[in-house]
Amino acid sequence: MPAFGANADTITFPGSNRGSYAFSTLANFQSGAYNNAGFTQTFGTFVISQTNPNLGVSVLCPALVATTLYASGGRRPTRLGGPFERPGADVEKAWQSAGLPPDEVGKRVLDAVAKAEFFIFTHEEPREWIEARHRRLMAGFDSIARYQAENRET
Numbered sequence: 001m002p003a004f005g006a007n008a009d010t011i012t013f014p015g016s017n018r019g020s021y022a023f024s025t026l027a028n029f030q031s032g033a034y035n036n037a038g039f040t041q042t043f044g045t046f047v048i049s050q051t052n053p054n055l056g057v058s059v060l061c062p063a064l065v066a067t068t069l070y071a072s073g074g075r076r077p078t079r080l081g082g083p084f085e086r087p088g089a090d091v092e093k094a095w096q097s098a099g100l101p102p103d104e105v106g107k108r109v110l111d112a113v114a115k116a117e118f119f120i121f122t123h124e125e126p127r128e129w130i131e132a133r134h135r136r137l138m139a140g141f142d143s144i145a146r147y148q149a150e151n152r153e154t
Contacts, residue, residue: 010056010113011048013040017061017126020119020133037061044118056116060109063123064099 018033037059044057070092073084086092105122112120121127 010058010116011043012058012060012109012113012120013043015040015059015061017063017121017123017130020061020126020130041118056113058109058113058118058120060105060120061122061126062100062105063121063126064096065105065122066097066099066101068096070096 013036015036016029016033018030020037040057040059048055048057070086070089073086073089076083100122108122109120
């Protein structure tokens with residue numbers, strides 16, 4: 001971590017709100033989002049605390065952002081096969097245009113970093129899905145007492 005030195009206050013990893021709850025589509029994206037959230041937590045908890053405890057760590061977990069990701073096929077470098085038309089790009093374009101403007105995401109990041117927030121969410125909508133996931137997690141813990149009571153040797 002010496003490369004960051006005293007000039008860095010916070011490292012913010014890009015992520016997705018999909019790293020906080022399961023969703024029925026985009027399994028490959030979902031897996032990557034969970035992995036990134038887990039890596040960031042490990043990095044922040046163990047690596048930073050042992051190397052530079054004054055350095056903050058956060059993970060950006062936006063929902064839909066109005067980007068041009070739908071056009072990424074057209075920007076593929078020649079050395080990687082060149083540009084191509086992504087199937088469904090026109091549908092993605094319409095869908096992505098409804099997202100939060102990137103400048104608003106940036107303002108949210110700056111605000112969260114200033115307040116030393118770890119998880120930086122940009123939308124309220126995923127909250128109910130995250131709460132549902134946590135209820136399922138707690139139910140798993142609650143079942144331990146039931147299991148032990150049912151399987152106690154008398």
